[in-house]
Amino acid sequence: VSSPTIILERAGNYAWTHKSWRVREEFVLTVATAVGLFASTELLMQRVLLSPVLQLMNDSNQSVREAAISCIEEMYKNMGSQFHEELQRHNLPTYMLKEINSRLNRIEPKVPASDGTATQHKVAASRSVSVNPKRGSPRTKSTPRESTLFGGDTDITEKPVEPVRVHSEKELLREFEKIAATLVPEKDWSVRIAAMQRIEALVYGGAIDYPSFLTLLKQLIPPLSTQLADRRSTIVKQ
Numbered sequence: 001v002s003s004p005t006i007i008l009e010r011a012g013n014y015a016w017t018h019k020s021w022r023v024r025e026e027f028v029l030t031v032a033t034a035v036g037l038f039a040s041t042e043l044l045m046q047r048v049l050l051s052p053v054l055q056l057m058n059d060s061n062q063s064v065r066e067a068a069i070s071c072i073e074e075m076y077k078n079m080g081s082q083f084h085e086e087l088q089r090h091n092l093p094t095y096m097l098k099e100i101n102s103r104l105n106r107i108e109p110k111v112p113a114s115d116g117t118a119t120q121h122k123v124a125a126s127r128s129v130s131v132n133p134k135r136g137s138p139r140t141k142s143t144p145r146e147s148t149l150f151g152g153d154t155d156i157t158e159k160p161v162e163p164v165r166v167h168s169e170k171e172l173l174r175e176f177e178k179i180a181a182t183l184v185p186e187k188d189w190s191v192r193i194a195a196m197q198r199i200e201a202l203v204y205g206g207a208i209d210y211p212s213f214l215t216l217l218k219q220l221i222p223p224l225s226t227q228l229a230d231r232r233s234t235i236v237k238q
Contacts, residue, residue: 183223
């Protein structure tokens with residue numbers, strides 16, 4: 001019943017490095033199970049989980065290392081070819097990369113990269129901002145036509161979302177404060193669109209690597225939920 005986000009928030013601060021190897025092993029196995037159960041809604045979260053799981057690949061206990069590779073296998077099943085891109089970000093030692101790849105080669109991902117099913121999955125994931133593109137690879141958005149409840153269509157030209165990099169947690173906090181202050185019904189719809197795109201830009205710029213990112217993102221749930229009730233379809237889609 002607990003998603004990877006909830007598990008990480010409640011136990012992640014101490015369970016990854018707990019002095020008992022049995023706790024470390026059981027925790028990473030629990031995370032692996034949660035990843036499999038919540039894969040469709042928490043793809044982005046897997047990127048956060050990957051770093052501590054990879055660290056456990058160097059654990060002194062064989063059972064913990066085996067649990068870590070099992071978790072990695074579960075992530076690969078759900079992410080497909082994107083998982084290899086994520087691995088490259090961590091500059092792993094050659095021996096570790098070979099070991100991981102040898103295990104992954106035996107697995108058929110649920111999201112193969114070469115067929116139409118994968119394309120549909122990626123499109124669906126991108127709508128919920130769950131795709132994990134390479135850092136520095138902005139997502140180019142389409143140009144939809146916006147319909148309002150009062151009739152008529154308006155052409156909306158949307159630019160590619162360029163990565164925005166922050167250099168400290170304080171700077172990240174200021175960014176989120178500005179976004180939260182903008183996502184209110186009183187603000188013009190185009191300003192709110194820009195604020196939501198700013199969130200994407202921060203993700204693409206690597207803001208997700210900061211420990212405070214998830215906490216700050218959770219604070220945006222109420223203002224983002226408010227956008228779902230907007231009369232403009234473009235706002236809702238964003």
